[in-house]
Amino acid sequence: MLNPPFPAAALYERVRRVIPPIEWPVFEDDIAAILALKRERNAVVLAHNYQTPEIFHCVADIVGDSLALARKAMEVEADVIVLAGVHFMAETAKLLNPSKTVLIPDEDAGCSLADSITAEDVRLLRQRYPGVPVVTYVNTSAAVKAESDICCTSGNARAVVESLGVDRVMMLPDEYLANNIAAETEVEIITWKGHCEVHERFTPAEVRQLREDHPGVVVLAHPECPPEVVAEADFSGSTAVMSDYVGQQKPPQVVLLTECSMSDNVAVNHPGVEFIRPCNLCPHMKRITLANIRRALEENRHEVTIDPAIAAPARRSVERMLAI
The missing domain is CATH 3.40.50.10800 (NadA-like)
Known part of the structure; x- marks a missing residue:
């Protein structure tokens, strides 16, 4: 086991209320290794709020919802970013940090929302509703973001919609989020039938x-x-x-x-x-584990790359959101 900057066992005090003592030894070796590997590689771990406590509280350097991770990713000075979340989040981190190495511990960590719409779908919608701006939820692929006017998150969706100063927008792909925002604003919102399986x-x-x-x-x-x-x-x-x-x-x-x-x-x-806790598990978020975060840092896997022709317009959509 590599020597961490301080004993991984000391971190247990942070999570003792949610991780039973009998489970902690299963995590301790990987936590110690990850802490050391981060120092060696000048790496940081970004973790979404849906990650398990041993990741969120013990190895993550930056935590939050998708908006917070997008904002804080721009401030990262590390050489390597490990995204403990799903694939669209890793793509967003790469869009905002094109010169850095961005890794996702499991490249199959997807999202039902991101899978519900394609770039071709957005192009067809633009033909059907010419001139109507496209607001795309960050829970989408870079290719979909590239076809959009601006991105949003659940935390800033209303502000983004109203910032456009128009009477009607398309808000994709989460139908329920769009309908919930429509109830709060005078702007007419055209929806898409994408849903979060959680x-x-x-x-x-x-x-x-x-x-x-x-x-x-x-x-x-x-x-x-x-x-x-x-x-x-x-x-x-x-x-x-x-x-x-x-x-x-x-x-x-x-x-x-x-x-x-x-x-x-x-x-x-x-x-x-x-x-x-009547909660529902996200099977995609749960693909991220301490063990594969450690392997990502040890073996430089799985590196996220984005076609430059897609990255440039996708980055603009995200940056327009962050500017609001």
């Missing part, structure tokens, strides 16, 4: 049952949930906004209607809050 499974009946089982529980819903689920919730927002809500409001009991690991990661910092 959030689309939540139902209003499930929310009502949670309230019956846990009187007084506060329900927070991600805007990728169906609109009828958002209507049943007390509050809706991106993963970053949900985390901020818990920190500011400190509800005695809370439910986060989003991916499972989100509750674990937020719970680490809020020991006084009880988290009820």
Whole structure:
């Protein structure tokens, strides 16, 4: 085992509330190796909020939702970026850091939203709705971003839509996010039938049952949930906004209607809050593990590359979003 800058065992105190002691030895060797490899390679690990606690709290240098990762990726001074998340996030990091090596530990870590639309689909939509701006969710491939006018995340979607100063936009590909934003703005939004396989499974009946089982529980819903689920919730927002809500409001009991690991990661910092966990797993996020993060750093795999003809327009779409 490589010598880390400090004992990996000391990190257990951060996660002891969400990782049982019997599980920690399984993680310790990989954590120690990753910490050392990051120093040797001048590397950083960017981890999405849906990563498991041993990644999120023990080896990640930058954490957050897709908007936070996109912004912070631009400030990275390391030579190597390891993206602990899904493929479109690694592509976005590469778009914003073209001179750096960007690695994704498992190149099959995909996204149902990103898979729901292609660049050809966007071109056909432009023919059908000439002159209507295309707002594309960051949960898309670089090729789709390249066909778009501007990107958005769940945290800034309304601001992006309204920044265009038009009466009608196309918002792709998440139908539920688009419908939830349409309820908040006067702008007409043309949608696409893409859905997140995690959030689309939540139902209003499930929310009502949670309230019956846990009187007084506060329900927070991600805007990728169906609109009828958002209507049943007390509050809706991106993963970053949900985390901020818990920190500011400190509800005695809370439910986060989003991916499972989100509750674990937020719970680490809020020991006084009880988290009820009716969460759904993202099979793609769970393809990222300590073991393959370690292999990515040891073997320089899997490096993310983007065709320059796609990268330039895709980068413009992301940079326009970040400028708002």
